[in-house]
Amino acid sequence: MRVPLSGLALIDVSKSFGDVPVLERVSLRIAPREFIAFLGPSGSGKSTLLRIIAGLETADSGEVWLDGERIDTRPPGARGIAMVFQHYALYPHMTVRENMAFGLRNAGVAKDEIARRIAQAADILEIGAQLDKKPGQMSGGQRQRVAIGRAIVKQPRLFLLDEPLSNLDAALRGRTRVELAQLRTRVDAALIMVTHDQAEAMTLADRIVILDDCCIQQVGTPAEVYTRPANAFVARFVGSPPMAMLPGVVAGEEAGRVRVRLAGGAVLATDVPAGGLVAGTEVDVGLRPEHVRLAAPGEEGLAAEVELVERLGDRTFLYARLADGAEIVALEPGFGTLRPGEAAALVIDAAAAHIFTAGGAAHHPEPSA
Amino acid sequence: MSAHRLSPLATVLLVLGAAVMLAPMAWTLLLSFKSNAALMADSGAAFAGPYTFENYAAILKGSLTLQWLANSLVVATGAAVGVLVLSSLAGYGFARLEFPFRRTLFVIVLLGLAVPEQAVILPRHQLFAWLGLHNTYPGLILPSLTGSFGVFFMTQYFRAIPRELDEAALLDGASRFTLFWKVLLPLTLPAQATLGVFTFLAAWNDYWWPLISATTSDYFTLTVGLASAQMNYAQTSGLGFLMAQAVFASIPILIVYIAFQKQIVRAMAGTAVR
Ligand SMILES: Nc1ncnc2c1ncn2[C@@H]1O[C@H](COP(=O)(O)OP(=O)(O)OP(=O)(O)O)[C@@H](O)[C@H]1O
Numbered sequence A: 001m002r003v004p005l006s007g008l009a010l011i012d013v014s015k016s017f018g019d020v021p022v023l024e025r026v027s028l029r030i031a032p033r034e035f036i037a038f039l040g041p042s043g044s045g046k047s048t049l050l051r052i053i054a055g056l057e058t059a060d061s062g063e064v065w066l067d068g069e070r071i072d073t074r075p076p077g078a079r080g081i082a083m084v085f086q087h088y089a090l091y092p093h094m095t096v097r098e099n100m101a102f103g104l105r106n107a108g109v110a111k112d113e114i115a116r117r118i119a120q121a122a123d124i125l126e127i128g129a130q131l132d133k134k135p136g137q138m139s140g141g142q143r144q145r146v147a148i149g150r151a152i153v154k155q156p157r158l159f160l161l162d163e164p165l166s167n168l169d170a171a172l173r174g175r176t177r178v179e180l181a182q183l184r185t186r187v188d189a190a191l192i193m194v195t196h197d198q199a200e201a202m203t204l205a206d207r208i209v210i211l212d213d214c215c216i217q218q219v220g221t222p223a224e225v226y227t228r229p230a231n232a233f234v235a236r237f238v239g240s241p242p243m244a245m246l247p248g249v250v251a252g253e254e255a256g257r258v259r260v261r262l263a264g265g266a267v268l269a270t271d272v273p274a275g276g277l278v279a280g281t282e283v284d285v286g287l288r289p290e291h292v293r294l295a296a297p298g299e300e301g302l303a304a305e306v307e308l309v310e311r312l313g314d315r316t317f318l319y320a321r322l323a324d325g326a327e328i329v330a331l332e333p334g335f336g337t338l339r340p341g342e343a344a345a346l347v348i349d350a351a352a353a354h355i356f357t358a359g360g361a362a363h364h365p366e367p368s369a
Numbered sequence B: 001m002s003a004h005r006l007s008p009l010a011t012v013l014l015v016l017g018a019a020v021m022l023a024p025m026a027w028t029l030l031l032s033f034k035s036n037a038a039l040m041a042d043s044g045a046a047f048a049g050p051y052t053f054e055n056y057a058a059i060l061k062g063s064l065t066l067q068w069l070a071n072s073l074v075v076a077t078g079a080a081v082g083v084l085v086l087s088s089l090a091g092y093g094f095a096r097l098e099f100p101f102r103r104t105l106f107v108i109v110l111l112g113l114a115v116p117e118q119a120v121i122l123p124r125h126q127l128f129a130w131l132g133l134h135n136t137y138p139g140l141i142l143p144s145l146t147g148s149f150g151v152f153f154m155t156q157y158f159r160a161i162p163r164e165l166d167e168a169a170l171l172d173g174a175s176r177f178t179l180f181w182k183v184l185l186p187l188t189l190p191a192q193a194t195l196g197v198f199t200f201l202a203a204w205n206d207y208w209w210p211l212i213s214a215t216t217s218d219y220f221t222l223t224v225g226l227a228s229a230q231m232n233y234a235q236t237s238g239l240g241f242l243m244a245q246a247v248f249a250s251i252p253i254l255i256v257y258i259a260f261q262k263q264i265v266r267a268m269a270g271t272a273v274r
C-alpha cells in the first residue's frame, strides 16, 4: 500500500489482548482536516484503535503514518497528536493555565509563545476567566473545554477525542457538539472522535468508520452509511429505530429489478437490480421505519399487531409484528392513536427496500431512470 | 463542620473522658513549675505558688540535653525524609512499572508488615556492630527505613491515581521522570504528609533501638537521654525537674501535631487515601 504524503494512514493494524483479537488487519486513510467518527458497539475496539494511533497502546503488527512519516515507532509525545480523554484527565494540582502549558514546556516552546497560545485558546473556548482556577473548582462542561484547550495549544496535526461528550448532561452535550463542529473549522488538523452515539457521529463527522467484530465494517459519509450500508450489521447499527429485517425468498425479476416473496406470502417489487440475485435465494429485506406506514382507510396493507408505541411528539414509531412473525417498525406522523395489542395494516414502500443475502452482502435500491 | 448536636449525655461523657486524659498532663505541667525542694516536702504544694522556671533552666544548663534534642531532631527528620523518598519511589514502581518479579516482591513487602521489631533486633544489633554503625546517626536512622508500611501505603496511593493522567502526560511529551516528579508525586502530597508525620513521631518516640544502639551519651536521643538522667535522681528529690523534662520532650511533638492536625485526623479516620 502506498503511503500518502498527507493525512493519516493505518496499514494492516492488528491487536489482540492475550488470546482475544480486538483488531484484525485494519487499514484506513484519513485526509488532512477531515473529521472522522469511529462508531461501533461497546467492545468493538474503537478506543483501542484510537490509543494505537496515539501511542498509548502498541499494535501487534501494522503501521501508522501521519503526513508521510511513520509514527507508530515514536513515543506518544512525539507524534504531533493531541488527545482529549473521556474523563478529561486534567492534572488536578495544576491551574488551567499550567495544564495547558505543561505539554508546551515539555516540548521546549518559548515562554511568550506559550502565553500567546494559551491566551488564544482561552479566547476561542471562552475560558479566559478560569485560567487560574484548578480543575476541581470547575464544572464538567468547563473541564471539558479546558481539556480541548490543552489539546488546541499543542497545534497538533491530529486530534483524538475518546467519547468527548459522554460525561456531559443532555443540554451541555448539545452545546458542546456545536462547539466541536466549530472547533474543526478553527484548527488546521484532522479530528478523530470515538463515539457510540450515532447521532453524534452523523451530525459531526465528514466520514464515519464503523467498527465491529475486529474489523472496519464500512467507511463512508453519514449519508452513505445510512442509505447504502455495506452489510446487514451496518444497516441495523445505523439508524434509530434500526432497520427491520424481513425474511424472504427471491421470487424472480421484473424489468431488471428483484421481486421478493416475504415469509407471509406477500410479494414486494423492489428497486434492487437483479444482478447476482437468482430466484430461490433466501434473503432479508431491509426496511427503515420511514418506508413503512399505516394503510389509509380502505387501502390494502400487511396485517400486523402493534407491540410497542414510541411517541416523540412530531412523529410516532410503531413496533409491530407481522402475521409471519417478523418484526417491523412503522413511522406515523404526529401522535398516533394506536395502542399496543391493536391490529394495524402496514404499507411498505417496496422501492426503498434493501436486500441482504445470508453472507451479509448488501444490495441497494437503484431507482430506474 | 457538621450541624448535628451532641446529646447531653454524650457531652458529659466526652468532657469526663477529656478530663481523665488531660489531668495527668496538667499535673505534670504544674509539677514542672515547682521547685524540687518544695515538692519533696509535699507534692500537693503544686496546687499553689510560688512557681518557678528553675527546672527548665536546669534542663537547658544540663550539659547534654540540647545535644539529645538535636539528635532526636536529626534522627526523626532523617527517618521521615528517608522513608518518604524510598516509599515514593518504590510505590511508584510497584504501582506503575512493569518489571520481573514485581508481584513476588510486593508480597515480600506485605510479609514485611507482619515481622515485629523484636524478631530482628538481635541480628540487627550484631550486623550494625559489625558495620560499625552503633553510635552514629545512620545507625539510628537506617532501621526506620526498612519498614514495609510506607512502601505499601504509597503503592496503594499511587494505584488510586487514574492512569489517564499518566497517559495525558505521556501525550504531553513528559519523560518518565517528569511524569513522576511533576504529575504523580504532587498528587500524593496528602499521603506524604501523613506518612512523614507518622514516621517522624514514631522515630521521635522510639526508645528501644536508640537505647540499644546509642551507648555513648552524646548519641542519645531525647527519650534515652532523659531516661538516663532520671536514674541520676531519686524520684522524690527531683520530681519538678523530671516533669520539666517530660514537658520539654513533648514540645516538638506538640508542634508537629498542631502543624499537621489535618493529616493526622485524616489518617486516624482511615481516609488518608483520597
Ligand atoms: N488493556 C486491556 N487488556 C485486556 N483487554 C482489553 C484491554 N483494553 C481493551 N480490552 C478489550 O478489548 C476490546 C476492545 O476494547 P475497546 O476499549 O477498544 O472497546 P471500545 O470500542 O472502545 O468500547 P466502549 O464503547 O465500551 O468504550 C474489549 O473486549 C476489551 O475488553
Ligand SMILES: [Mg+2]
Pocket (backbone or CB within 6 Å): A046, A047, A048, A194
Ligand atoms: Mg472506548
